[in-house]
Amino acid sequence: MPKIRSFAPGWLNRPAPGHRLFEQPVDDSKLPASLAYTKKWKSGPRRTIAHRGTEVFVAVGKQIRWGDLVHLKETWESKPSRSGRTQRQDTEDSFEVFDEEAAAGNSQPGVGEGYRTIKTPVADDIRQLVMSPQQDFLAVLTSHTVHICILPDSSHLHASDSTPFKPKFWTLGPTTHVTSRSAVVSAVWHPLGVNGSALVTVTEDAVVRVWELSTSDRWTFDSPTLAVDLKRLADGTSLDQDFSVSTSATNKVFSPDSFDMEVAAACFPARSSGGWSSMTLWIAMVGGDVYALCPLLPQRWAPPPTLIPSLSVSIVSRVGATEDDPEVSAEAKVLAQQQLEWMSDLDNQEPKLVEVPFSDFPAEVYARPSRPGTVPRLQGPFQFEVNPDDEQDDEVELKDIYVIGEKINTADLMMGEDDELDASDEDRNGLSLTVVCLLSTSGQVKICLDVNGVEAKWLPPRNRLRTRLFTAPSTPPSLLTFQTFDTVKPVELTTDSWPMFSEDVTSRYAFYVTHPAGINHVSLAPWVFRLESELQGESEAGAQFRIDLLVQGRGSSSDRIYEQPAGQNALAAALAMSDPDLGHFVLSATLHDPVALFFDTPEREDSPAREDSPQLIEVGEHAQPPVVWEPRPLFHPSEALDQNCGLPAWLEHLKTGRRRPVIQQEVRLSIATLEVFTEGHRLVSTEVFDLNNAVAELFRKCEALQSELQEQIIKANEVKQRIDTISGTESGDDEPVSEDMLIKGRLRAAKQRQHELSKRMDNLRKKLGKATSRELSDKEKAWMGEVQALEHSIMPEEEGRLSSPSKAKQTWERFEEIKALRDALFSQADQLQKKSGEAIGHEGAASPARNLKIPADIRKAKVAQVMSLLERETALVDAVKSRLERLSVG
Incomplete structure (x- = not known):
């Protein structure tokens, strides 16, 4: 669980301009109390906050508020005084000082740079805001309609203008998504769309539509490129059948599928997922069933660089394994041939290169394969394999679904290659299974594992029907229920609650659950990496046994990070953001006030290095300073005090x-x-x-x-x-002790204790030496013989001791010989000096004119040579002396 550092800061609270992002429109705020409380939020998902970098888009009623959080924070914190009632003008790039008296009469919110009001053409309250992957489109959803906002550049929104901004809006499906038809429950941007321009809408009556949007072609907003009725597809038997949506809005007949296939939510795994995950649409029904549609692709799609090679390797290996195996069923062989035909269609294409914004490399765009068919087979409903001791409620109503795709299998993809695959550590690490998370009305979270794996499947062709009748019926797909836990207490349940999932920015295996009682942070890291290590390891017990052990062990962590009182307004889906200027925080909102939770610096959890280690946990716990104060949620008074x-x-x-x-x-x-x-x-x-x-x-x-x-x-x-x-400045009767004296006293006590310990150690060593009287070992005797031989070679022999029979001269003998030679040389030098002096005296007396001349350079060279020899002999003698002294001392 991330450690909460603080709750809603001052620049998001009243009277800061940042608080006005979440206030109700002026018309609604002036309603009397008896009428204002009649306007309640209708049951349904409430995803009213989206972001583009540090810019947030907040849906309030029929309006969209835009604000730059960094600018709002810096402007509010840079004001020298915020308590004044007067209004002054700062520089052009800053807000005016907030004046409560002037704001009471100001009917036009959004004055000042960094905060704008965006007008929308919607006719009902906005329920969801969905940002596109390239952050250039914003899908605006009401209960039945979908509008696409073409987001302008940030510079246009930062312009100092008090008027509401009117961007370009397109109505998606003006004859399809209308109030006379089924409600829209989910709008998901396809992860493989070209530049993030493919939108998938799912309505309540189980109809999936794929829209490929282009601002240069108005027709792309009017009709989808693919529309599939899941109720018809569930009863389909061949590829040649018509699975399109009926255009008649009045001819509706009763069908049991109308209740069993009422859609609650749908989602795609991330683009960086491995295998078929990125093109698999997971659909959760209100009744508790889960379906998968794979492969669901737009007409033009741009896969990541590793997707097609990995699928090609798996398809070829599957065809090779099923072709000559007599035990493989006919249906499996037909499926392998269909996948091979689908991949062959891709291999025959020449991809087109399309420039990608904010990227140095172009994207390869492929056309959707037309063989074996454009409409995949509906896989499901999945059966939940539950342990015997696990209880399952038959009346569970699902409200949301969140799927974490499997990791990229780089080992099989780059087998036999010298180069390494260019993939991030986040994509390499993780679980090789797809994790499906389901959320019910009661706040119960069910973690399921797709052990078998969802692959691309199509219905058999018509000429295969006759052979298909004789084959045994295939087993329905299943999901392994790994863990089930509650995020809401029974006393906190409400009849109109709609819990929602939200992804986390720090880890792909962590997410948030927003419900009327608060916000929960759920992390799957405690068991994901341990499960992956078990699946990759070799064990005689088998994978099923090891999975059972993991299920009984430590599971997912679920912590309540925010809690609001009962009876308060519904919360918007939590939005996790991380920015160097703002930090790591979660943003949500009620119908009147923002909810912000700021955390400490996040740590990545997508690494096996976060394996539970007692040493690391102990060090981390002791490294934290003592908690002096606990952050508390901001208290917002009831709206009844502000109503007229x-x-x-x-x-x-x-x-x-x-x-x-x-x-x-x-x-x-x-x-x-x-x-x-x-x-x-x-x-x-x-x-x-x-x-x-x-x-x-x-x-x-x-x-x-x-x-x-x-x-x-x-x-x-x-x-x-x-x-x-x-x-050392504590109060007391004695005089205060300075810090320097305190440190010196501690050092003195430590030295005294060290001296006492060393003294005790010496005493113990002496007692131990006296107490032990054992014989010397062979190695000790050999070492003592070597010491004695070295002593005999250095020191002269004592009287009565026989000399060594060795022919080589001992060191002390050589030293005595050198001393004798030195004395002889000194005596000879003295004699020569005397003789030369006498000869010079006689010759001078006999013949004064005669004088013996020796060159100065020769004399100096000879003297230097003699001095160097003397110094060398002296150094040799001193070295021998010192060595003898050390040996004698030792």
Whole structure:
């Protein structure tokens, strides 16, 4: 679970301009209390927040608010004073200081750069905002209609303009998605669409439509390129049948599939998933069934570089394994031939290169293979393999589905190749199975594993029907129920709740669950990598046995990161964002206020290095500083305190209505007077009841705030005492001790203790030496003989000791010989010096004119040569002396 650092910051709270992103429109906020509370959010998914980088798009009613969070934060934090009531103008690139008095009369929100209002052509409240992969389209969904907003560049939205922005809107399917037809439950951008321009819509009556949008062709917004009726496809027997959608909106007949195949949600796995995952549409029905449609492709699609090679390797190996095996069924052989035919159609194509925004490499665009067919087979309903001790509710109503595709199998793809595949670590690490997560009305999350794997399947051709009748019926696909847990308590359940999944930005195996009671963070990392290591390892017990052990062990972690009081407004689906300027946070909203949770720096979980290790966990726990304060959610007072009183409007209505005479005359006991008093009492009692509840909630919060403040003061005092103890400035009767003296005293005590320990060690060593009287070993005797031989070779022999029989001279003998030679040389030098002096004296006396001249350079060279010899001999003698001294000491 990520550690919460803080909740909604000041730049998102009132009166900051960032709070106005989530406020209700002015027309709705001025409604009286008796009418304002009648406008409730209808049951359905509420994904009203989308983002493009640090820009957020918030749907409020029929409007879309745009805001740049970085700009809102920097502008609000850069203001020197935010408490003034006056209004001043900063630089052109900043907001005006918020003035509550002026804002009360300002009917046009969105004044200032960094915050704009986007006008939409919708006729009903916006339920979902879905951003395209390239972030150039924004799908705007109501209950029955779909509109595509062509998002402009950020510079156009940052322009200083107070008027609402009107971008280009296209109505998707003006005759298809209308209020007279089924509601739209999901709109998903196809992960393999060219530049993210393919949108898949799924309606409540189990109809899947693929739209390939192009701003240069209006017809692409009017009709889909592929429309499949899943109820017809479920009963299909051959490829040649018609599975298109009926155009008649009035001719509706009863069918059991109308109840069994009522769609709740649909989704695609990520584009970077391996195998057939990226082209598989998973569909969850309200009744609890799960279906898969593979391969579902637009007419023009752009696969990632590793997709087609990996599929080609798997298809060729499958054909080779089933072709000559007599035990393989005829249906499996037909399926292998169909996949081979599908891949052959791709191999015969010459892909077109299309430039990709924000990328240096163009994308290869292929056409959808027409063989064996454009409409795949509907796989399902999947059977859930549940353990005997697991309870399963037959009346479970699914509300959302979230699928995590399998990882890319780089080992089989690059077998025999010298080059390595260019894939990120996030795509390489993970589970080699598809994880299907289901969410029910009660907040129950069911984690399922697709052990067999979903592959591309088509219905058999018509000429294969006769042979298909004699084959045994194929077993229905199944999902292994790995874990089931609840995110909502029974007391928190509501009848109109619609829980939703949201992906996390830090890990592909983590997500958020948003429900009316709050937000939960779910992480699958505790068992995903352990399961993958078990599946890749070799064990005689088998994979099924090891999976059972993992199921009984530690499962997924589910933590409530945000909780709101019961009876509050429904939360929008949590949106996880990570930005260097903003940090890692989750953004949600009620009908009136934002909900933001800021976390510590996120850590990637898509790595086996995060395997549970006691040492790492212990180090991490001790490395955290003591918690001084706990972040608390921001308290928003009840909306009843801000609603206008409905009594004046009711009185004005009485003055102009049919009860006008009752108001003008005296009070009389009549039926008309009783009706007026009853209606007035009902209005006043409703408003007073709401105000009492709001004031009581505010009073309880103030009392809780006092206890929290006392606890905060106690923790602050504890921290202060720790600091005073460390610094030596704690209060007491004695004089304060400085930090320097405290550190020196600790060092002195440590040295004294070390000296005592070393002294005790020496005493123990001496006692141990005296207590042991064992004989010397052979190695010790040999070592002692070597020491004695070395001593005899260095020191002279004592009297009475026989000399070594070795012929080589000992070291001390050579030293004595060198000393004798030195003395002889010194004596000879003295004699020569005396003789040369006498000879020079005689010759000078006999013949003064005669003088012996020796060149100076020769004399200096000879003297230097003699001195070097003397120094060499002296150094040799000193070295021998020092060595003898060390040996004698040792």
